[in-house]
Amino acid sequence: MLPAPSRPPRLRALAVAAAGLVVLTSLTGCTQIASAFNGLQQNAVSTPAPRPAVTQAVSMPYDSKFTYDGSVSLSTDVADGLEVRLDVWAADPKRTQEWAPDNDKTFGFAVNVVDHRVDEKAVLTQKRRVYMSMISITSQVSQSTIGQQQMMSPFQFSADPRTLVPSDTMRSDRGLLLNTFQGGLLVPTTTIHQLPADTYGITLQFALQVWVEGTANTDTSFQQQTVYQVLPIAIFSPTTPTQ
Template structure:
């Protein structure tokens, strides 16, 4: 009798443990994910038809909730930082609808955490950004075909906001703060299907950073970041305000 009574208790404890683990896994998936690869590794393969559950998860978006997104990816004492925000043409992220264009800007830079913020720049390790690639995919409730309303694939120094970025002859533009930063403005996400409830942007930056300050020896990495953005159901197109082309 005592043996049969103990078995349900262990089963109940096991079930509670499984539910807790699933909850933690779901929570980790909602805020965006980052990944670091060696330069030359394959880009992530995406499912063509994300599930309805993924559409619900898309609503838990830092970008949508806070009106900005920032991630810190730390490697070897270097802090790589992606920052995204909606531009003034479509500033209200809770009014990003399937129809109409939506605009955002983003930056990418790195801090040498082995040095203090006010230390001389010559004592900090330099990091350079070569190619920057951004892909997108929609998350729908109807299970329709995946759309890709935004893409970017370019040499960073050719498209960054600074027309005179400091560059390395082989590795691209300087992105070590405070002397360098990649910035691009007013990027357009085009219209999507009416059943779209989320858009995922995946960023891949090809970087080289110094092993030691002034050493001239570099480590190559791909810095990846996925950013979920919520899209709200509406028959009304996203309202786009007129702003100067260089407005932030």
């Protein structure tokens, strides 16, 4: 079994910075954000799709850097030298080889942006701003028994990120500001609940609607685009061999 992964220095710094950026000044604030996120997520309906009654078992590996390291940083270029960064880490259990179909699997994530054309400590007017107006997460399970009913999107969520942070967080009609040291979205914990017993993997599919500033401090230069990221996560049964 892999040892409990330690959070990389960049993630530790990001968590500290993001906590201040979204004005998470108390445990109550974090709890409210997690509750809002999980409450909306739990309202999602999982619809099984009918399959032929065949019970042929297959054994397949599931490649997941998140599972191996316990955390992952996913980056998308939205302009030259401008990237949107999605960081995801295992929260409970922290040992990702304890992520099984029948237990709760809790993770946290943060969304920020980095403008490589300027120093990260530069004032906001020197940076190309990025606002996020919507975040959506869907999911797909991989099951080892062919012909059984497949669970469709067992974890899904969609919300305006401005509803997940305190009202004084920097924002505009374009959405929540993501720029490092000026804004961002931090969701400390959210949970994937019970999955079919034969699940050996789940893939989370993130879609972020963003407005990207073409020239720093120029309101007329914004353009909208959608950022997509895919996160595979391995799921282990009690009989799954561990390393």
